[in-house]
Amino acid sequence: MPQEAGNPFDHFAAWFATPLGQYVASEEAGWYDRTVADIFGYKAVQLELPQLDALRANRMPWRTIFGRSAGCSLRCDPAALPVSEQSLDLLVLPHVLDFSADPHAVLREAERVLAPQGRLLVTGFNPWSLWGVRKFKRTEQTPWQGNFVALPRLKDWLSLLGLETMRGEYLCYRPPVQRERVLARTSFMEAAGDRWWPAAGGVYCLDVIKRVRGMHIIEPQWRRVKATAASPATAIERMKSQAGQDRCK
Numbered sequence: 379m380p381q382e383a384g385n386p387f388d389h390f391a392a393w394f395a396t397p398l399g400q401y402v403a404s405e406e407a408g409w410y411d412r413t414v415a416d417i418f419g420y421k422a423v424q425l426e427l428p429q430l431d432a433l434r435a436n437r438m439p440w441r442t443i444f445g446r447s448a449g450c451s452l453r454c455d456p457a458a459l460p461v462s463e464q465s466l467d468l469l470v471l472p473h474v475l476d477f478s479a480d481p482h483a484v485l486r487e488a489e490r491v492l493a494p495q496g497r498l499l500v501t502g503f504n505p506w507s508l509w510g511v512r513k514f515k516r517t518e519q520t521p522w523q524g525n526f527v528a529l530p531r532l533k534d535w536l537s538l539l540g541l542e543t544m545r546g547e548y549l550c551y552r553p554p555v556q557r558e559r560v561l562a563r564t565s566f567m568e569a570a571g572d573r574w575w576p577a578a579g580g581v582y583c584l585d586v587i588k589r590v591r592g593m594h595i596i597e598p599q600w601r602r603v604k605a606t607a608a609s610p611a612t613a614i615e616r617m618k619s620q621a622g623q624d625r626c627k
Contacts (some may be wrong), residue, residue, distance in 0.1 A: 386477040386524070387426045387447035393520045394429050397558045402581060403430050405549040406472065406501050409583050411435040417497050419467025425456045425474045425484075432470045432499070445474075457483040464493045471500045475532070476524035482535055489539040489588065498541060498586040502527060509554045509580035529582050542589050548572070548579025 393399045410432040414422075422438045424431075426445035433441045442451045444459060454460055456474050469488050475481040488498050503509050505526040512522055533543055551571025552564040571579060 385446055386520075387445065389520045390473060390477055390524075391427060391429050391447060391449075394427075396556055397561060398554060398556050401552065401561055402550055406430060406581060406583070407432070409501070409547060409549060410470070410472075410499065413499060413583075413585055414468065414470070417468050419493075419496070421466050422468035422470070423459075423461070423466055423491075424470040424472070425459075426450070426477075427472045427474075430472050432472055433468075436468065438467065457487050459487055459491050461491050463490055464496075466491045466496055467493055468497050468499070471498070473502055473521075473524070475500065475527050476502045476521065478525070481525055481527055485535055485539060485541070489541060492588040494588060494590040496588045498584075498588070500532070500584040500586065501581055502532075504529065504548065504578075504580055504582045507578050507580045509550070512554050529584075532584070536584075536586055540589055540591070541586050544585045544587050546585070547583045548576055548581065549583060550580035551575075551578065552580075554580060 394403050407430060410430075411434065414433060414436040417436060417438075419438050421440045422433050422436055423441075424433050424443045426443075426447050428443045428445075428447070428449035433443075444450055444452050444454050445456060446453060452460065456471075456478055457480060469492055471484070471488070474484055478484050492498060503521065503524060503526045505528050509522075510526055529546075536543060548571075551567040552561055553567075555561065
């Protein structure tokens with residue numbers, strides 16, 4: 379299978395400008411917008427693919443994009459991030475595992491930099507779909523020369539790292555063709571695919587949380603104090619005393 383020279387993320391970003399790439403970008407942007415809107419914290423980082431702003435709907439005060447591709451705010455290797463341990467509340471990987479030389483190393487780095495209860499969002503191509511079938515054609519290049527990590531394998535990696543999958547979703551049920559007319563005519567496949575063959579979507583989306591064993595949230599220890607009931611005689615004496623004070627004013 380031929381390999382393209384240069385940075386694979388830059389080639390993938392260029393493919394995003396094609397009709398098929400725009401279709402994928404639109405579907406994924408919708409999922410990211412829905413998901414990140416309710417994730418709170420202080421620091422969020424997206425790795426690679428600045429053409430897809432996966433953090434635009436998030437409200438964290440510090441948001442940026444790291445990676446090797448053009449347009450990233452800070453150039454670095456996704457498997458060696460220049461941040462300290464447990465310092466990020468949200469990390470987003472749009473197709474980073476598809477085009478990294480060592481996807482497992484990227485996940486290990488994600489576990490290192492995520493704070494306890496931090497969230498990891500991952501999207502990638504599903505090899506068990508029409509998109510995965512097209513990958514076997516020897517003449518194909520971007521994006522079919524990528525890794526296309528199978529979802530069960532990915533979940534195993536996550537579990538070994540102590541990262542728990544909260545929810546998942548599939549997108550992109552239309553056939554992977556570059557003709558805009560075909561993409562428009564097969565739009566009905568989105569609803570049909572989500573209902574009848576949900577695991578056959580071309581793109582998977584995972585919402586993952588970093589669980590820390592032995593950690594629990596400390597809640598305030600409230601103690602119920604019984605109110606002392608005053609006797610009728612005491613209440614009358616207080617009323618007489620207050621009335622006397624009012625007359626002296």
